Amino acid sequence: MSALKDLRFKEDEDGELPSLVTGSELDLQDILDNVKSDGGINVVSQDKISRANRQTTSPASENNKKIPVSIITGYLGSGKSTLLETLAKKGSEMRIAVILNEFGDSSEIEKAMTIRNGDSSYQEWLDLGNGCLCCSLKNVGVKAIENMIERSPGKIDYILLETSGIADPGPIAKMFWQDEGLHSNVYIDGIITVLDCEHIAQCLDDVSERTHWHGEQVVLENNLTIAHLQIAMADRLIMNKLDRIEGNPLAISLLESRIRSINSEAPMYYTKYADIGIDKLLNLHAFDSRNVPNDNNLSSSLHDPRMSTVKLEFRPLQKHEYSKFFKDFLQVLLWKDMGAGPKQTLGEVHRTKGLLLIQEDKPTKHDVKVIQGVRDTYEVFSGGPTVSETCKLVLIGKNLNSQSISDLLHKTIIQ
Numbered sequence: 001m002s003a004l005k006d007l008r009f010k011e012d013e014d015g016e017l018p019s020l021v022t023g024s025e026l027d028l029q030d031i032l033d034n035v036k037s038d039g040g041i042n043v044v045s046q047d048k049i050s051r052a053n054r055q056t057t058s059p060a061s062e063n064n065k066k067i068p069v070s071i072i073t074g075y076l077g078s079g080k081s082t083l084l085e086t087l088a089k090k091g092s093e094m095r096i097a098v099i100l101n102e103f104g105d106s107s108e109i110e111k112a113m114t115i116r117n118g119d120s121s122y123q124e125w126l127d128l129g130n131g132c133l134c135c136s137l138k139n140v141g142v143k144a145i146e147n148m149i150e151r152s153p154g155k156i157d158y159i160l161l162e163t164s165g166i167a168d169p170g171p172i173a174k175m176f177w178q179d180e181g182l183h184s185n186v187y188i189d190g191i192i193t194v195l196d197c198e199h200i201a202q203c204l205d206d207v208s209e210r211t212h213w214h215g216e217q218v219v220l221e222n223n224l225t226i227a228h229l230q231i232a233m234a235d236r237l238i239m240n241k242l243d244r245i246e247g248n249p250l251a252i253s254l255l256e257s258r259i260r261s262i263n264s265e266a267p268m269y270y271t272k273y274a275d276i277g278i279d280k281l282l283n284l285h286a287f288d289s290r291n292v293p294n295d296n297n298l299s300s301s302l303h304d305p306r307m308s309t310v311k312l313e314f315r316p317l318q319k320h321e322y323s324k325f326f327k328d329f330l331q332v333l334l335w336k337d338m339g340a341g342p343k344q345t346l347g348e349v350h351r352t353k354g355l356l357l358i359q360e361d362k363p364t365k366h367d368v369k370v371i372q373g374v375r376d377t378y379e380v381f382s383g384g385p386t387v388s389e390t391c392k393l394v395l396i397g398k399n400l401n402s403q404s405i406s407d408l409l410h411k412t413i414i415q
């Protein structure tokens with residue numbers, strides 16, 4: 001059930017490149033239909049596509065035996081370490097291990113922090129030094145996290161992973177999700193983004209030409225900043241440093257609608273010195289079948305063209321539409337131009353959450369599936385009973401064109 005790390009064509013894995021022409025085709029369209037491409041760069045065969053997307057039918061209980069990991073992200077100085085210290089001071093019956101991923105030497109200071117567990121306290125941390133987590137995770141990180149768990153069998157109930165202030169949490173979540181090794185003993189429980197209420201608007205406007213992204217320098221085009229990505233991927237938003245703007249209700253409401261225009265889903269908590277109950281942050285199950293799109297405001301009000309949330313609600317699928325939904329809609333959307341179709345300006349999806357109802361024989365009975373996705377990787381779970389009578393899909397991403405996305409959906413399932 002492992003998802004592939006990447007979809008690039010590999011002779012040893014995929015056998016020889018499927019020949020484009022066998023001579024039996026009627027026309028060019030036939031040839032193109034035989035070969036799926038992921039945006040035209042590589043050839044990806046159908047079976048590789050299905051292997052690349054884990055189809056788990058096991059209920060969420062498969063997570064029970066694994067240790068939940070929460071990714072704590074947020075721009076430089078927003079209050080991530082303060083949050084960890086607050087959680088440590090409050091303690092809890094859970095034994096929490098902290099993974100620090102700090103740039104520069106601040107991790108020395110952070111190391112002094114211990115995690116108290118009732119009266120006893122112990123230090124368990126994994127300092128990845130100056131390597132960006134999602135980069136080092138590919139080599140150092142995975143093994144180190146597994147060793148940390150193996151070194152303290154039964155001593156860790158929860159892992160909090162603090163990313164550096166300029167890390168994009170998407171690839172880190174995907175790495176935990178995709179990497180067979182990691183996936184064996186931990187699971188991503190949720191992404192918690194800490195925002196500095198006083199400065200976050202500036203970060204969203206400060207379109208830094210170049211920024212750190214996985215070791216090499218890339219340009220975040222379309223005036224996008226890492227702050228956008230950290231807000232878009234959040235399952236909880238901690239609006240910290242409230243003390244710095246509490247005297248200005250207008251600033252607070254402007255800030256809130258700005259954040260909501262990027263992520264209209266995640267619950268928002270205002271805090272001072274990250275003072276928040278641990279129960280609001282842990283056991284979110286944001287990446288498994290227990291977390292389905294909620295009902296509130298199905299269409300986001302304000303729209304930040306660079307990063308926004310698109311919510312779709314549609315009738316239950318007929319059985320025969322189920323695979324079509326993935327092949328002709330979701331894969332086209334997540335893997336950009338999947339094939340012969342015209343380049344559709346759909347936008348780039350960073351986070352996908354979906355609840356699908358599939359009509360059984362009896363009209364009132366539905367099979368429930370939950371979709372969880374990060375960037376181009378998605379997972380389908382069997383969902384529990386739901387009160388919802390419609391399918392729901394929440395997409396958070398860059399330059400999303402909600403009209404073309406809903407047109408594509410209606411072309412696919414509502415003929």
Ligand SMILES: Nc1nc2c(ncn2[C@@H]2O[C@H](COP(=O)(O)OP(=O)(O)OP(=O)(O)O)[C@@H](O)[C@H]2O)c(=O)[nH]1
Nearest residue numbers: 076077078079080081082165240241242272273274
């Ligand atoms: N006024 C005010 N200051 C805060 C609040 N929360 C944290 N701070 C201060 O802001 C500074 C940065 O807090 P940290 O917790 O180190 O922020 P961080 O996100 O870990 O910073 P980096 O690790 O550098 O990305 C510290 O001096 C904190 O004491 C708050 O709610 N109000």
Ligand SMILES: [Zn+2]
Nearest residue numbers: 132134135214
């Ligand atoms: Zn990185």
